[in-house]
Amino acid sequence: MRSSSLARGASVMVISVGIAKVLGILYIVPLTALIGPAGLGIYSNAYALYAILLTLATSGFPTAMGKIISERLALKNYAEVAQIYRVTSRMLWVFAVVLSLLMWFGAPWYSALVALRDPGGASAYLVSSIRALAPAVLIVPTMSGMRGFLQGFQRLEPSGWSQAVEQLFRVVAIVAGAFLVVRVMHGSIAQGAAAATFGAFVGAAAGMILLTIAVVPLLREVRAKSGRRSSALSNREILRILYRIGLPVSLGALVVPISGIVDSVTVQNLLMSTGMSLSKATADYGILSRQAFQLIQLPLAFAMAIGASVLPSISRATALKDQRTIQSNVTGTIRSMFFMSIPIAASFLILGRPVDILLFHSTQGSLIISSVSFMGIFSSLELISTYMLQGLGKMYRPVRNMFIGVFVKLVLNIALIPHWHILGAALATVIGYLFSSTLNILAVRKYGKVRFSVWRLAMPLILASIPLCASLGVVSWLSYDAAHLLYGMDDRLVALTQILLSLLIGGIVYILSTIWMHAVTADELHRLPWVGGRLSRLASRLQGQAAS
Structure with missing residues (x-):
């Protein structure tokens, strides 16, 4: 029953992450229509600062709390469980207040840093959006403590559903807020962006309510079981344990927001150094950060699901010194990741233009979407290999490597943007x-x-993706002319027809070519979340026929 409960909770987490990723892509479409690329640039600048401050306060604590609470529960030391939750909650509340004040009062300084050539204009655009996020900073750290508490009890379902609910309310609030300000109240783009960023608070409040409903009964149960017994741990010892476990996780999680800060500070300043105006530079940054990068994050949902499943397996094999299991887990997981990420990259490469037209009613970002299509492969490989290194007990090595990648990105931003712009x-x-x-x-x-x-693991799948690219290109070209005859000048319906038909035919071609060319085996397909079982059975039939 315990194993079944854990499997169900893990499934809920995977589904919730998938829902959050999809919602995180879909809301960009109406938001772009309401505030445009320039408004997206303002929104992205504010969120870059919000993400890094929030990561400082929250990222490692759920993992650390989950680990030490589960250990105390195994020993039935309920007094220490209650104390751990109390100490952590207080610390997170202090962090929340400090960072919220920092975000509010530091908004003008950060706004000026984003556009050194026009600090006054940047402040007029950006300050209100940054300050609209300050209330969310008060809530989210407390939510992370609650998720860590539930993780210690191995109650994954409330955490999973709270993520989905938080994202749903956030997306609704983002779109509704921008609509009310821009279309109903006829406010400026900057005011619309500020209303959109306030959606983070609405989503956090909704998620907090759901988590509170789950945590309060558990907390009462723990306090009742602890009775009058006191904890053997001091508050200082608890904080020391939390930091020892949570620090490497926090440092690893900091890489993505720091990368966002690097772009936020360098991209617009470097674009403006070429003579571009602040509004144009902000619009280009919005296309890059909230359109192209957001779409390319799609493979990470699969990589996260695969990585979360392989980490405990590699940890156990490492403890048992089972080299064969480590070898099979590493190679099988990387092949599974390539199986999912390579066709997604190929699809964005070939279909960048119709995707841009369908989602954003523009062709401004089509070249950018196509140019960053392979980022999904490398970012998924980075995430998967980070889980592997953590399973091998090397917590700080992926952190170092990710910061090296950010440094390379910074140097190349300086070298490439003046010549090639966005x-x-x-x-x-x-x-x-x-x-x-x-x-x-x-x-x-x-x-x-x-x-x-x-290279050898990826090459069969790269070869199998060549027919995919060919079919995507041919079907897209043929369906473009056919759709124009049906829909006339309605570009979005034409683009939708191109994408649906291309992905349908291309998906069938890719699956058949990978199976027929033995690029993947039935066992490897079975590892994939959601679709693995059906693809595995298909591979067994087709490869069995080919062998006979």
Whole structure:
């Protein structure tokens, strides 16, 4: 029953992450229509600061709390469980207040930093959006403590559903707020962006309510079981344990928001150094950060699900010194990741233009979407290999490698943006992920003592994706002319027809080519979340027929 409960909770987490990712992409479409690329740039600048402050306060604590609470529960030491929750909650509340004040009063300074050539204009655009996020900073750290508490009890379902609910309310509030300010109240783009960023508070409040309903009964149960017994741990000892476990996780989680800060500070300043206006630079940054990058995050939902399942398996095999299991887990997981990420990258590469037209009614971002398409492969490889290194007990190595990747991105931003403008920033990000993922893979080979070649693992799937690219291109071209005859000049319906038909035919071609060319086996397909069982059965039939 316990195993079944854990499996159900893990499934809920995977589904919730998938829902959150999809919602995180969908809301960009109406928001772009309401506030435009310039408004998206303002929104992205504010969120870059919000993400890094929030990561400082929250990222490692759920993991650390879950670990030490589960250990105390195993010993039935309920007094220490209650104390751990109390101490952590107080600390997170202090962090929340300090960071919220920092965000409110530091908004003008950060706004000026984003556009050094026009600090006054940047402040007029950006300050209100940053301050609209300050109330959310008061809530989210407390939510992270609640999720850590539930994780310690291995109650994954409330955490999973709260993420989905938080994202749903956030997306509704973002779109509704921007609509009310821009269309109903006829406010400015900057005011619409501020209303959109306030959606983070609405989503956090909704998630907090759901978590509170789950946590309060558990907390009462713990306090009742602890009775009058006192804890043997001091508050200082609890904080020391939390930081020892949570610090490497926090540092690893900091990389993504720091990468966002690097773009926020450098991209617009470098674009303006070429003579571009603040509004144009902000609009280009909005296309890059909230359109192209958001779409390319889609493979990470699959990588996260695969990585979360392989980490405990590699940890157990490492403890048992089971080298064969480590080898099979590493190579099988990387092949599964490539199976999902390569066709997604190919689809964005070929269909960048119709995707841009359908979602954003524009072709401004089509070249950027296509140019960053391979980022999904490298970012997924980085995430997967980070889980592997953590399973091998190397918590700080992926952190170091990710920061090297951010440094490479910073150097290339400076080198490429003056010549290639926003396309240079896109290429710098792809190459930065290439560096960090390569270093991670080298570390997995070294510390896992496994032998494999990423190139050899990827090559069969790359070859299988060639028919996919050909079918995507041909079907897109043919359906473009056919759709124009049906719908006339309605560009969005034409783009939708192109995408649906191309993905339908291309998906069938890719699955059949990978199976027929033995690029994947039935066992490897079975590892995939959601669709693995059906693809595995299909592979068994087709490969069995080919063998006979």
